[in-house]
Amino acid sequence: QVQLKESGPGLVQPSQTLSLTCTVSGFSLTSYSVHWVRQHSGKSLEWMGRMWSDGDTSYNSAFTSRLSISRDTSKSQVFLKMNSLQTEDTGTYYCAREDLGQGDYFDYWGQGVMVTVSS
Amino acid sequence: DIVMTQTPSSQAVSAGEKVTMSCKSSQSLLYSENKKNYLAWYQQKPGQSPKLLISWASTRESGVPDRFIGSGSGTDFTLTISSVQAEDLAVYYCEQYYDTPLTFGSGTKLEIK
Numbered sequence: 001q002v003q004l005k006e007s008g009p010g011l012v013q014p015s016q017t018l019s020l021t022c023t024v025s026g027f028s029l030t031s032y033s034v035h036w037v038r039q040h041s042g043k044s045l046e047w048m049g050r051m052w053s054d055g056d057t058s059y060n061s062a063f064t065s066r067l068s069i070s071r072d073t074s075k076s077q078v079f080l081k082m083n084s085l086q087t088e089d090t091g092t093y094y095c096a097r098e099d100l101g102q103g104d105y106f107d108y109w110g111q112g113v114m115v116t117v118s119s
Numbered sequence: 120d121i122v123m124t125q126t127p128s129s130q131a132v133s134a135g136e137k138v139t140m141s142c143k144s145s146q147s148l149l150y151s152e153n154k155k156n157y158l159a160w161y162q163q164k165p166g167q168s169p170k171l172l173i174s175w176a177s178t179r180e181s182g183v184p185d186r187f188i189g190s191g192s193g194t195d196f197t198l199t200i201s202s203v204q205a206e207d208l209a210v211y212y213c214e215q216y217y218d219t220p221l222t223f224g225s226g227t228k229l230e231i232k
Contacts, residue, residue, distance in 0.1 A: 035221075045169065045212060047221040060220040094168060101174060104216035105159035109168035 022095030142213035
């Protein structure tokens with residue numbers, strides 16, 4: 001069955017780099033796009049960026065200068081790297097699969113990984 | 120960026136009641152070439168990830184109970200739960216995918232009396 005699972009450090013120091021991994025199963029990264037979405041505690045959802053099925057990427061301009069998304073198709077993994085972290089980056093980070101229905105909505109989500117930015 | 124505004128921010132209803140919640144976009148989500156509205160609804164239960172309920176403003180996902188009904192077009196959309204059940208306790212979000220950056224509403228929290 002389709003699964004996505006995020007992993008990464010729960011605590012990051014301010015100004016440091018966040019590195020997260022989304023490991024997927026039940027589908028191929030060369031057939032589906034995978035997105036990163038974050039959620040501040042008790043708040044709404046914020047789209048960060050996407051790894052297209054063809055390997056291209058697109059980003060929310062709010063993060064462009066410090067966000068990078070990459071993948072390793074052999075390991076079925078999508079990576080997020082974001083530098084210059086601040087306390088405002090504290091939240092839960094999700095990876096989500098884009099539905100194949102030609103719309104950028106998400107039919108499967110990971111469980112999320114909570115990240116705290118603090119010294 | 121397209122701004123999504125959801126109202127109310129929270130509401131409490133009794134089981135069996137009908138509930139409606141609104142989502143308004145700052146520009147039309149109706150694509151003229153295919154006549155589709157680029158709007159989705161998600162349900163996020165406490166401690167869980169969001170779950171897709173409805174895409175294209177009114178297409179219910181497989182397995183979603185038929186008490187969940189999406190409607191609307193252009194800039195005004197509604198999610199209706201025809202007869203609320205206790206398990207519907209959640210925050211409901213709308214998402215526009217007409218344009219990037221993809222954006223979400225601030226959510227409507229549904230509480231059961």
